[in-house]
Amino acid sequence: MAAPMGRAYKCPICRSNSEQFALVYKMAQEITKDPDSGETLFYADELETLTRADGLPDLDVRCLLCGYVGRETAFMKEAQHDRGRR
Numbered sequence: 001m002a003a004p005m006g007r008a009y010k011c012p013i014c015r016s017n018s019e020q021f022a023l024v025y026k027m028a029q030e031i032t033k034d035p036d037s038g039e040t041l042f043y044a045d046e047l048e049t050l051t052r053a054d055g056l057p058d059l060d061v062r063c064l065l066c067g068y069v070g071r072e073t074a075f076m077k078e079a080q081h082d083r084g085r086r
């Protein structure tokens with residue numbers, strides 16, 4: 001799975017981290033349940049990475065400095081604001 005390239009991040013909470021992050025991928029596994037008993041009847045073999053409308057993985061980003069987890073767009077926006085201020 002390729003990490004997004006060329007997009008700067010900056011933590012919108014602690015605002016002192018623009019280097020150390022973890023990517024949090026959202027995985028989906030299809031299941032089928034018995035509506036009466038709640039028993040799971042079927043698990044799909046494969047996990048599917050959820051993607052956004054633009055086809056890129058729908059992911060969250062974790063700041064390894066303060067532990068905040070938020071949408072990737074929040075981190076990208078903060079990095080853009082930061083550039084604008086310079």
Ligand SMILES: [Zn+2]
Nearest residue numbers: 011014063066
């Ligand atoms: Zn942070």
